[in-house]
Structures are given as C-alpha cells and as structure tokens.
Amino acid sequence: MTNSAVSELVSRSNRLGGDPRNTNYAGGNTSAKGIETDPVTGQDVELVWVKGSGGDLGTLTASGLAVLRLDRIRALVDVYPGVDREDEMVAAFDYCLHGKGGAAPSIDTAMHGLVGAAHVDHLHPDSGIALATAANGPQLTEKIFGHRVVWLPWRRPGFQLGLDIAAIKESNPQAVGCILGGHGITAWGATSEECERNSLWIIDTAAAYIEANSKPEPFGSVLPGYSALPETERHAKAAAIAAKIRGLASTDRPMVGHYTDSEAVLDFLARAEHPRLADLGTSCPDHFLRTKVKPLVLDLPATATVEEMAARLRELHELYRAEYRAYYGRHATPDSPAMRGADPLIVLVPGVGMFSYGRDKQTARVAGEFYVNAINVMRGAEGLSTYTPIDESEKFRIEYWALEEAKLQRMPQPKPLATRIALVTGAASGIGKAIATRLAAEGACVVVADLDLAKAQGAAQEIGTTDVAIGVRADVSDEAAVQAAVDAAVLAFGGLDLIVNNAGLSLSRSLLDTSVADWDLQHNVMAKGSFLVSRAAAQVLIDQGLGGDLVYVSSKNSVFAGPNNVAYGAVKADQAHQVRLLAAELGEYGVKVNGINPDGVVQGSGIFSSGWGANRAAVYGVEEKDLGAFYANRTLLKREVLPEHCANAVFALVGPDLTHTTGLHVPVDAGVAAAFLR
Known part of the structure; x- marks a missing residue:
C-alpha cells in the first residue's frame, strides 16, 4: 500500500499546488495515512505521510514527505503540556519518525496525524481566506456551506490546532472540512480522490458565492489621479524610481527586488479604500511572513514626478521604520528573537505598481505573489462583509516565533555574491x-x-x-x-x-x-x-x-x-x-x-x-x-x-x-x- 498511498498523495499535491487558486507557493500541506511493515518487528505499522517543512505542493516529490508513526503521534496527546508549551511538540515529532531520510516534520503535522481521516488537505485559497477574514465569517460559512463546513476561530498553527480540528471532525460526521478563522481551509476524505474533491468543492463554492454576491466596488470608487498610467509611461516611471526604492528597502540589509504591475495591483491602488486596507495588513501567516505585517504605500497620485515620489518615499520610509520598531517594542518579550530589520518588503506606488523584496529573486517574486493573494482576499472579504485580519499581537507571535527563527537559522549560508x-x-x-x-x-x-x-x-x-x-x-x-x-x-x-x-x-x-x-x-x-x-x-x-x-x-x-x-x-x-x-x-x-x-x-x-x-x-x-x-x-x-x-x-x-x-x-x-x- 505504501507506494500507492505515496504516489496518490504526490499526484494530488501537485495538482492542488499547481493551481494558484488553491494555494500559494510553498503554502499548505497534504497527507495520507496507510499501512507498512515495520522492518524491525515484521508487524504492520500505521503511518502518515505529510508534506515536510518548507516544501511546495506544486513541485512536491516523495523525498519531500515526512513519514511518521501514527501510534506515536497519538501518544503525544497524553503528554501534551498545553498551549503555553506547545512549541515543544515540534521537537517531539522527531521521535515519531519512521525509517531513514524524509523531510523535517512541519508545525502542521499534528493536524494531519490527529484528524480521523485517511487523507487531509490544508490549503490557503484566496476564496477561503476571504471568508476566514470576513467580520461575519462564522455566519457566512454556515450560510454558504450549511453543516458540511465548520467554522473554527483563529488559532496559531500547532498541536492544539490539530486537536481542535480533530474534535470538529469527530463531532461533525457530516462535515468535509472547516474554515480556519484568519487563516485558510482544511478538508478531509476517506480516499485521496474524495479529499481532493472536498477541497476543491470548498474553494470553488466560496469563490462562486463571492462572485455572485459581492458588492460592485469592494475597494471603493476610483481616486482622481490614481488610475494606472499607460504601460509605456508606467514602465518608464517604474524603472526611474526602482533603484531609489531598492536603496530604501536595503537600509538594514541588501535586497533583490521584483516589479509587478498586474491589473489586480493597479486597480487596488486606484481605489479609495486602499490606504485603509493596506494599513490593516495581511492575515494568513504564510502571507505576512513573506510580506511583513503591512506594506509601505506611497500617498501621491500617479501624476507626481519621479523626484516628488522619491522625496515622499524617503519620508514614508522613515515613518515606516519608526512604526515597525514600535510594533516590535509593543509585543517583544525578553526571549523574543532580535528584530530582523525594519524596512518594508512590499512598496506600493499608485498608477505604477508594486515593488517586492527578498534575499533573492525568487523570494522577492513570491513576496509579490503573496501580496496579490492578500489583495484578492481583501476584495472577497470587503465584497461580502468587512475585512478583519487577525490581531497585530498574533501576527507578531508568528513573525517572531521561536520555531520560525529556528527555521531561518537552518538556512544555508548565502553565496559570496548573494543579493547582487x-x-x-x-x-x-x-x-x-x-x-x-x-x-x-x-x-x-x-x-x-x-x-x-x-x-x-x-x-x-x-x-x-x-x-x-x-x-x-x-x-x-x-x-x-x-x-x-x-x-x-x-x-x-x-x-x-x-x-x-x-x-x-x-x-x-x-x-x-x-x-x-x-x-x-x-x-x-x-x-x-x-x-x-x-x-x-x-x-x-x-x-x-x-x-x-x-x-x-x-x-x-x-x-x-x-x-x-x-x-x-x-x-x-x-x-x-x-x-x-x-x-x-x-x-x-x-x-x-x-x-x-x-x-x-x-x-x-x-x-x-x-x-x-x-x-x-x-x-x-x-x-x-x-x-x-x-x-x-x-x-x-x-x-x-x-x-x-x-x-x-x-x-x-x-x-x-x-x-x-x-x-x-x-x-x-x-x-x-x-x-x-x-
């Protein structure tokens, strides 16, 4: 059964991850449970194969799976010390591993191991997160899905979240999944095909409802002077200002940039509500870990000159850095990791587009893609209700999570010309x-x-x-x-x-x-x-x-x-x-x-x-x-x-x-x- 379970899981993961409507790059995880013979005892042992930490569903291979014994994962329930110490459980997963090799278990391993279904998907679709961040998300979930999808209030990823979802599955036998407040969706099934079908049904049903019921202009009316410049003029202005912005974004450490002028970005920046929504920041942890809690937004029309834009960006950059330091100061504890830098990773210029930054081109590009996801989420939530992301304090807990810091420390040392x-x-x-x-x-x-x-x-x-x-x-x-x-x-x-x-x-x-x-x-x-x-x-x-x-x-x-x-x-x-x-x-x-x-x-x-x-x-x-x-x-x-x-x-x-x-x-x-x- 092993080869079949793994093959089906990889194929399902690639199909789901290959469509940006379902989840973002390197976001979400999937799993399958099955039986394999223990080479030591010769007895059958129940295992779970789950996408490992840092992998991408769209390009996942068998080597990117963590393989764990289910009896040992379930045994962790009896020694779970509670929410205040749940980070300790990630290290405990290493003692549940089966066999040689395999990827490192992710923070979501408990979700997959504890939910009583043979196959589980956890995804970050824009349509699902739109419901998850709507002010009346619980009511919308019930209205759209009835009892087949259950609302789960925001909880940081971890062992307790796995227990919560397992409890929902146990007490709601009619349910095929849940909406995770502020976060995404989780779906399950008895077979890989059923699990994938349930995931896609939740995603497509949410998207269809938003399309049919959204207000005409979720982001408000067009601001005079903020509409997209003609393409040639837009690109010329972007090229003229890009180096100035990169210099600001590289104040703490050098960054590589990426430029995006998609219709979604330009329309968002042309609308009256974009300053309010941008200031609220993103909600899904996968989003703000790559985009920071909020972007820097230029508050000038597209008709401003490059010199005017550059001067105002310098002022806004100083304000952004001061606000970010204040954000860190409000929430940091004595054992928090040191501040990683106060520069923005997303810079929005009305009429011109978005500049995103990272340690390399891929990271910068993906950060931009994630902010487009966030724009889509805001559009869906505002179209039905009011966009209400998770609290700032929760964002900080994840951004400066000890586990996230440990993941960063495990990254290979950069090459000599990295960022150049x-x-x-x-x-x-x-x-x-x-x-x-x-x-x-x-x-x-x-x-x-x-x-x-x-x-x-x-x-x-x-x-x-x-x-x-x-x-x-x-x-x-x-x-x-x-x-x-x-x-x-x-x-x-x-x-x-x-x-x-x-x-x-x-x-x-x-x-x-x-x-x-x-x-x-x-x-x-x-x-x-x-x-x-x-x-x-x-x-x-x-x-x-x-x-x-x-x-x-x-x-x-x-x-x-x-x-x-x-x-x-x-x-x-x-x-x-x-x-x-x-x-x-x-x-x-x-x-x-x-x-x-x-x-x-x-x-x-x-x-x-x-x-x-x-x-x-x-x-x-x-x-x-x-x-x-x-x-x-x-x-x-x-x-x-x-x-x-x-x-x-x-x-x-x-x-x-x-x-x-x-x-x-x-x-x-x-x-x-x-x-x-x-």
Missing part, C-alpha cells in the same frame, strides 16, 4: 558568457546583454531560471538601447550592483588599411559603448546608495603595441583610462571601478571566430587552429588564456576580498612581459 545584480554586456559567448556564468554561480542575479537577443536569452537559459538570469538585447553603441537594457535589468531584479563592460569586436588591419568606418565601428562599440553603459548604470548605483562595481574587460593591447591593430589598440587604451577616470569620480559613492587585461582568448570567442583569429594568425604566420598555442607559448607561464580565467579575475575584483581596491587593471595574460603595467 549584475549586467554583463557581450555576454552571449566567450569571455562575457563565462563571466555571467561565474557571477551567477557565486549567487548573483545576472542580466545577459548582447546584440543578438536570441543568443542572449539562450545563454541566460543555460545559466539558470529567470529568477537567476535573463537575456536582453543591447546595442551598446546606441544610447537609447543602452538605457533600455539598464531599465530592463532594473525592472527584472530591482536595481544594479555590478556592471561588466565586455562587449567588443576587432578588425586586424594596418594603419593604411584601416578605414574611418573601421575606426568608428570599434570606437562606437568599445569606447563609446563602455561610456554609455557606465553612465546609465552609474545613475542606478548612485540612486541606490549601495555602492557597486564597474569592471572593464580591456586588453593587454591597452598597454602593448602590436602590429596591425591601431584601431583596436587605441580603443582598448581608451577603455583602460576610463577605468582610472571613473574610479576617481565614483569613489565618493562607494563605487569601485577596475579592469582586466586579457591576452588573446581564442576558445569560445565570438571575436576570434568572426575573422579576427584568421587575421591575427596571418600576422604571426601560424595556422588559425594553432593560434591559442602560439599565444600560450609566448607567455612566461606557457599557458593558454581561457574565458574562465577572465571570469575568475572579475570575481576576484567584485567578490568579498578586494573591498578596498579601485582603479586597478589585472593582467590575465599568463605573463606577457611587454604588457607589464608600469
């Missing part, structure tokens, strides 16, 4: 691709910029999901195109921290054979292009106030005079001096500017494969296939330089060790004495 956002030009191949790949491996979010959009997107897909890397088109010689690429980076991840000027090309020609077009092409891409990228990116770095790094991929040719490359050598010298000039200018903003000087990098190089390699091979009198070996043989170390060696140097410059180094050029040439820096 990188833009690498010319990154679809060769040195640029190697740099982008290395930066992402070290924890950065990466924007792969290249003249060829398809190749940029392909390289980004090789690096990781869109939470790690995206591809954008960038003609670095075009001012508008550069600004568009920087804007795309800012809207994708919230800002910028690390920019690598790598885009380049080369034409190997003598002085007399170099045309004005040849000269202009190389200077437009590398000298002008680096200038344009650095200028646009520097504005973001200054707006954020978080420092940052500019890195130029120059060349040994910036200091070494080789034959037949007057345009290329001259433009590389230009780039090299840009490093020095910008290091002097941007230092006051905490921005480091450095460069690397590679020797010829043949393998994987777009430049070498497009004709430069053949030309240089002809200059040196070798076969093109032997050019890499030729370059290696002329170095002191007799080693060929590969793209990965350049990536290593860039990481060294922007990583955690060289924090006091700026204006430096690092040779990556295996030792070319003529290119030694002087």
